Amino acid sequence: MTSAPQFDPITFQVLWSRAINIADEMATTLVQTAFSTVVRDNHDFAVGIYDAKGDLIAQANQSTPGQLYCMQRVMKDLLETCPSHTLAKGDVLIANDPWLGSGHTPDIFIATPTFRGDDLVGFGVTCAHHTDIGGRLAAPDAREVYEEGIIIPITKLYDKGQPNELLFQLIERNVRIPHRILGDLRAQMAANHFGGQRLVEFLDESGLDQLSDLTDAVAAQTEQNMRSQIAALPDGVFENEIELEEEDPAGKRLVICSRLEVRGDEIFIDYAGTSLQVPLPINSVLNMTTAYSTFAIKCALTPHSPNNKGTSAPIHVSAPEGSILNPTFPAAVMHRTAIVFYCVQAIFQQLAAVKPDRVMAPCGTYPLWVERFAGKDHEGNPYVVAFNAQGGQGARFDQDGVATTVFPANVSSTSIELLEAEAPLLCDRKQLITDSGGPGRQRGGLGQEVVLRNLAKDDALLSLSGGRFHIAAPGMDGGGQGTLGIIRLDGGSPEPRRRQALLGQDGTALFAYPGGGGYGPPYERDPAMVLDDVRKGYVSRERAETDYGLVLSNDGTAVDTQATIRKRAS
Template sequence: MMNALEKIQRQIQWNRLIAVVEEQAQTMIRTAFSTTVREAGDLSAGIFDLQGRMLAQAVTGTPGHVNSMMESVNHFLAKFPAGTMKPGDHYITNDPWLGTGHLHDLTVVTPAFHDGKIVGLFANTAHVIDVGGLGMGPEGRSVFEEGLYIPIVKCFSEGKPNDTFFDFLRAGTRTPAELEGDVYSLCACNDAGARRLAEMMAEFAMAGLDDLAGFIFDSSLTATLAEIAKLPRGAWSSSITSDGYEKPVTLRAKVTAADDHIEVDFAGTDGLSSRGINVPAAYCRAYTCFGLKVVIAPEIPNNWASLSPFHITIPEGCILNAPRPYPVSVRHVVGQLLPDLMMGCLHQAVPDRVVAEGSSCLWNPPLRGGAQVSGQGAELPDFEVITFNSGGTGARATQDGLDGTAFPSGVRTMPVEATENVAPVVFWKKELRADSAGAGKTRGGFGQIMEVGAKGDAEFAINAIFDRVANAPRGRAGGGDGATGWVGLTDETVLRTKGFQTIAKGKRLRLLLPGGGGMGDPTTRDAALVERDVADGLVSPAAAKALYGR
């Protein structure tokens, strides 16, 4: 048994390890080519032991990436055992079923050495702008239409690039320089982590990571089980509906609290779609675990042990367990509803610890232009760009929801200047959307209004991937629903919420992003807070009177 001084030293080493993986993530942000990484932070980074178990993750990153990446390292080890790895090797894949759920996410795994011995593995994932195919959107009817499919292969061998791999990579994308640069960035960030780890191990005279891993896992599991023990015993069911593609899609779940684990069963969830809104199982588990953990054990670091008490059953044939080769490109529009679904269950057990439903699904329109849209008469050079934006989050028990903030994904809103700098587009309007927040004792967060055009009002296209347009974010405990979204043009023409559509010359895209649901009886809201929102132009006088009686 460790004495007090040894425990303190292990805690210091653990904190240092988190600093190492955070520097790993920041290296990627500083060196990435894609704006999705360097501006939005759509990435994850972490360190794993030689059994493929996640020890620590960077604070920077998204749960959809890091929690599914946790599973992916074992797939790499199955093909390339740790004993065969050498310094300077880097391995890569974007297989949706071995990684984070769609082809636009690259996952790189790199061995870390100390004193000539392999001691651990660094892994990261990043969302890149383009991998060819139909582009990021729901239109594909199989994964093979959705882009370049990379199995687990070496992209660097002992520090030397795999030229054949990079030839295929550049040939398979509309943005070859950016994609190749991103791969180099992912490898560089793992190298940065490996260097810092070696320095740390030398400083603490560590021969390996096994003892530290044991301390991290034992501490995390013990703490998580203690939090689970505080829950009432029971089972709670809920459902939530996505707009879907061909028709609405309802997700159903039952959460059961046992003495030493939490069970989630998605029995009754609707079946698979013919288009790319399907969710691979690893991505489903990732956001399910996140939704549970932020309520049950939010202060406990994310690692293999702290996630292990969450047991998840996903029936075959449902939209949350898509098999190969079903299309999965925009799995997030369904998968990012899962934390709201988990909170719908847990609200029945710990109502003061959950939030109301929010916008949830990112509003990240892929925009395209040039000859690939307009043919020989194109007024613009070819471009492909994605911009990340969010509606409002749901209200909390004691605080209002957050405006225009990504939850559960956690990505940052991309500055319009950054997007305008890399593509010939203009953001004519980006502002908070008045009266979009669900009313309540605590109100939801406000959505946004966005108007986007191409330079010179030239023709361009959007691959729409939006949700919460037909199904509003619901309030809880008597709170009002948030406003639904809307997709169309500035002349009030309505567009489809999913799918590739051309925006004619002289026209501009208009997006109304959803607001978050409210919490509690609106008539009990502090009058001063209502007056402040009215004064700020966020709640109209008519809505204040109708909803709050003020």
């Protein structure tokens, strides 16, 4: 157990709340100065304040868990590569190596040391997903990481206030839309700089000499909370195996094997038996595997505690080297959510045996759907845009699944209006899909259908992603599965999996996003809730009758209560 200096409760809460506020202000700065929709509108980023030892003290509320959990590892590696005595005012450090960071090249980490006088007191750190990082556009069928863009080891982007012009030129010459990529990098630096100013003000006003005492106090409390929640679980071993729709080169479907052991106040998660890494861009580096495994435990046991080193201290994650959950360089990793999100499903299914009211049924948002379009607009200027829309979340013990909202990543959907403003694309249709949520006592979240049309005279290069084309999100505790995902180009047959395609002038791309799994037996759902779903178009009358055992009046506006009771009992 981590020991820490003592603060009285009021002082502790005031100091920690101030630190969180600084991180939130950094996130606001990043959003307001970013150039791309991915950062500005999808909020695909993480923001944190770190002490001089590289330990997280506070995160912005709008931070994606994968990037945030990996940021701690980045900071430790950064201080090994660039020890504190080698850092100076005006330094800015950069890295996007997937094996050091959050698992793929578009996520670029920027860390800015903060000095108070001559003393290093902390770091402002941001990680942002960049629309383009070179290589093949989103590399949907890459075999090696070399196809997925430039890799930047930990290095200085600024040295004592002087820009590393060669590195800036290298980035500029390797990306399709350099003004947006460099603009987002500068937005990250602006956020870090702002956070550094606020951090010095915070230390001056609070009377603290440095941040480590507060960092240790927050981490100690977090660790104590996590250990107490784990200790309340019965000791035992819970095993799970999930078959994925992805295949190895021999055509055999990949599997994630998970063994979760509760031992006292610690949890051990081992992925032994998981499939070997594959020549596809779906492998998840151990950083990301650990991040989402830890996040799943936190969601179930301590959802309201902060994220820091105390969160992960009692949680131990291992995966065989050379597997899809711990691949060796130079494995392709661009679309690692096609694999790693299922770690959350595996752990929730294991914890359902002891904490059924704290977990979620599998989601239609495993994996993350992000489609990328690239081409030339009406004036002949190049564009690259990412379209982020999602299916339905799984239902919970006492709540329906949330429609069209991603989990476990914490990103927002792309605004249709902004998409149409930044690219020659037109949205023909965007609507919820009736009956897409898995039936259950609590219904799974609905998916949606989106149709986009290319208005430009030139072809648009479309990089397809997505998933759950063959294996739907299953239900939990008797709940039913959600619907499958579908992609159709120009009204043709469903696309089998990720690939690149050309969309001609007036060509259309249809995306039907999967629904989430239901929770609990459908016949236990309140008939009034089913009727409300029918009225809203979430559930059809036919499925209300077959899946939920409802008997409706002839006009479908009321429930025949007695007939429904008899039907459900038969």
